[in-house]
Amino acid sequence: MARRVMIKGNEAIAMGAxxxxxxxxxxxxxTPQTDIPEYLAAVLPKxxxxxxxxxxxxxxxNMLMGAAATGARAMTSSSSPGISLKQEGISYxxxxxxxxxxxxxxRSGPGLGGxxxxxxxxxxxxxxxxxxxxxxxxxxxxxxxxxxxLTMLAFDLAxxxxxxxxxxxxxxxxQIKEPVELKAYRKKPKAKPWALTGAEGRHGQxxxxxxxxxxELTDHNWLLDKKYKSMxxxxxxxxxxxxxxxxxxxxxxSVGRILRTSVDILRDKGKAVGLMxxxxxxxxxxxxxxxxxxxxxxxxxxEMSTGQMVxxxxxxxxxxCPVDFYGxxxxxxxxxxxxxxxxxKVWRKRGLK
Amino acid sequence: MQQVFDRPKSxxxxxxxxxxxxxxxxxxxxxxEQIDAFGLQNKTLAAASVGCSVLMYDYFDVxxxxxxxxxxxxxxxxxxxAMPDSFVFTYxxxxxxxxxxxxxxxxxxxxxxxxxxxxxxxxxFGMTGGQMAPTTLEGQVTTTSPYGRSAATDGLPIRVxxxxxxxxxTSYIARVAVDNMKNLKKAKAALKRAFTYQTKGWxxxxxxxxxSCPTNWKMTAEEANARVGxxxxxxxPLGVYKDVRAx
Ligand SMILES: Cc1ncc(C[n+]2csc(CCOP(=O)(O)OP(=O)(O)O)c2C)c(N)n1
Ligand code: SF4
Numbered sequence: 291m292a293r294r295v296m297i298k299g300n301e302a303i304a305m306g307a308x309x310x311x312x313x314x315x316x317x318x319x320x321t322p323q324t325d326i327p328e329y330l331a332a333v334l335p336k337x338x339x340x341x342x343x344x345x346x347x348x349x350x351x352n353m354l355m356g357a358a359a360t361g362a363r364a365m366t367s368s369s370s371p372g373i374s375l376k377q378e379g380i381s382y383x384x385x386x387x388x389x390x391x392x393x394x395x396x397r398s399g400p401g402l403g404g405x406x407x408x409x410x411x412x413x414x415x416x417x418x419x420x421x422x423x424x425x426x427x428x429x430x431x432x433x434x435x436x437x438x439x440l441t442m443l444a445f446d447l448a449x450x451x452x453x454x455x456x457x458x459x460x461x462x463x464x465q466i467k468e469p470v471e472l473k474a475y476r477k478k479p480k481a482k483p484w485a486l487t488g489a490e491g492r493h494g495q496x497x498x499x500x501x502x503x504x505x506e507l508t509d510h511n512w513l514l515d516k517k518y519k520s521m522x523x524x525x526x527x528x529x530x531x532x533x534x535x536x537x538x539x540x541x542x543x544s545v546g547r548i549l550r551t552s553v554d555i556l557r558d559k560g561k562a563v564g565l566m567x568x569x570x571x572x573x574x575x576x577x578x579x580x581x582x583x584x585x586x587x588x589x590x591x592x593e594m595s596t597g598q599m600v601x602x603x604x605x606x607x608x609x610x611c612p613v614d615f616y617g618x619x620x621x622x623x624x625x626x627x628x629x630x631x632x633x634x635k636v637w638r639k640r641g642l643k
Numbered sequence: 644m645q646q647v648f649d650r651p652k653s654x655x656x657x658x659x660x661x662x663x664x665x666x667x668x669x670x671x672x673x674x675x676e677q678i679d680a681f682g683l684q685n686k687t688l689a690a691a692s693v694g695c696s697v698l699m700y701d702y703f704d705v706x707x708x709x710x711x712x713x714x715x716x717x718x719x720x721x722x723x724x725a726m727p728d729s730f731v732f733t734y735x736x737x738x739x740x741x742x743x744x745x746x747x748x749x750x751x752x753x754x755x756x757x758x759x760x761x762x763x764x765x766x767x768f769g770m771t772g773g774q775m776a777p778t779t780l781e782g783q784v785t786t787t788s789p790y791g792r793s794a795a796t797d798g799l800p801i802r803v804x805x806x807x808x809x810x811x812x813t814s815y816i817a818r819v820a821v822d823n824m825k826n827l828k829k830a831k832a833a834l835k836r837a838f839t840y841q842t843k844g845w846x847x848x849x850x851x852x853x854x855s856c857p858t859n860w861k862m863t864a865e866e867a868n869a870r871v872g873x874x875x876x877x878x879x880p881l882g883v884y885k886d887v888r889a890x
């Protein structure tokens with residue numbers, strides 16, 4: 291039977307990683323994700339695994355690349371400024387098709403910013419972030435339970451697509467303490483014939499992202515592009531009280547979580563409001579948003595930023611209905627009441643009844 | 644007839660892209676000879692770096708992971724931690740190791756990672772067209788030090804062996820050259836020692852090769868070769884800097 295425990299969101303990430311078979315962790319401290327390395331520093335060595343505090347985020351992601359290149363499951367975690375530094379490595383992972391899990395318990399920026407929860411890393415996470423034409427699979431949990439479940443899923447997806455996968459939470463998702471059901475990981479890992487394990491019984495093989503011959507890089511990029519398109523089948527999202535909704539709120543992560551209460555508040559007032567929460571940010575649930583836009587009279591994207599995901603919502607809605615936006619840059623966490631009030635403004639502005 | 648000279652098994656039978664007179668090719672051969680001698684071809688994991696030697700995977704018949712510029716020691720750390728029984732080496736130029744990758748090499752060395760670093764110091768950034776490197780000699784003209792490297796504005800060249808020798812984590816550090824037969828033999832011996840260190844689990848080893856870059860030094864192969872022995876070795880003395888297991 292699954293065990294239920296009361297833990298911090300960050301611990302749930304670390305526990306999910308261990309359950310999924312991750313035995314190699316490389317990281318560098320930064321608030322608000324340091325509980326992850328602290329937990330793994332205590333647990334991994336006892337399991338015969340490796341915890342290594344790198345000299346920088348740059349080194350950590352490259353250590354991950356080395357370990358993952360041998361076929362091992364490896365993870366690094368950080369928060370916004372640290373993720374900026376990891377982008378060089380993430381681009382190399384994508385280019386060389388090496389799997390790896392990167393956790394971003396994002397904080398506020400730009401620059402040193404602050405340690406408040408923020409959703410300002412949406413562009414950086416979903417648009418590649420590093421140099422070149424590539425994508426990272428991005429999973430956005432909104433509860434400690436999802437931290438645990440999606441971290442396990444992240445390892446599976448990384449291996450399946452030989453691609454970096456990011457778990458994008460924020461300071462709220464990492465610091466919150468709530469019950470988590472510790473489900474057992476049951477998948478059997480598949481063989482990785484591409485892995486570097488020494489040229490035993492074969493010639494040496496190469497993992498690289500440099501392609502110099504005429505047309506070679508074009509072919510490589512088309513191959514990657516095909517892969518990113520095939521990730522469409524991994525789309526995940528959740529809806530809440532969506533049936534008959536005239537106005538659909540769209541939000542991910544912590545705002546998606548807060549908005550469940552806002553929806554209840556609005557429903558109690560007799561307003562037909564529902565919620566759609568994308569769980570995969572790349573691939574974005576484009577089709578589902580489009581269908582939502584066709585069924586509802588207005589979409590309202592809400593974010594803890596001045597507006598990033600809303601661009602994907604607008605692209606997906608493709609003018610099937612108006613898309614409004616409420617953004618709140620980081621600094622304090624919006625309450626359900628505040629967000630319900632903002633939603634009501636849009637409700638009235640759009641003349642909904 | 645007895646055959647006395649052959650291509651090492653762990654080197655592919657393909658022509659090098661290196662410029663005529665460049666020492667990269669000779670150094671490749673020396674490394675491959677040791678891989679063969681230690682019987683490591685099926686256990687070797689190499690971290691290639693960025694620079695003229697980025698294409699080393701086209702020559703070595705072993706598993707190779709290409710690393711971002713300067714990050715090979717971190718990549719090698721990951722490789723070795725995940726596969727402790729493998730033989731892991733990085734192959735890095737001076738721009739790679741002593742400029743952009745200074746932090747990675749210092750910390751991998753200080754951790755005493757059980758890896759071997761092949762460090763090729765040709766005193767310039769070769770691949771990008773001969774810019775000034777941290778190892779460029781004082782007064783040396785490069786494309787980004789057109790008036791000659793100046794101590795006042797650019798600092799003096801970094802001596803990597805001396806620097807890393809001060810770290811408790813390092814076990815074997817040597818500087819060699821391949822400009823003549825006598826030095827080549829010493830280089831071979833140093834590499835053999837470095838390989839011994841890793842295979843015995845004795846910790847971090849690094850062999851620095853003073854190397855020529857005739858193309859960017861704008862010299863003939865012979866002139867460049869002679870410069871290694873005269874000018875370079877004068878500032879970067881050859882020798883074993885650290886050998887913690889020497890008896
Ligand atoms: C992040 C980054 N910065 C700069 C470069 C461009 N670059 C490629 S090779 C190189 C210098 C390599 O010089 P060195 O390590 O001395 O090797 P050599 O070519 O001399 O063998 C530079 C700066 C790069 N590829 N990546
Ligand atoms: S540019 Fe210099 S280092 Fe590069 S291959 Fe030519 S001679 Fe060798």
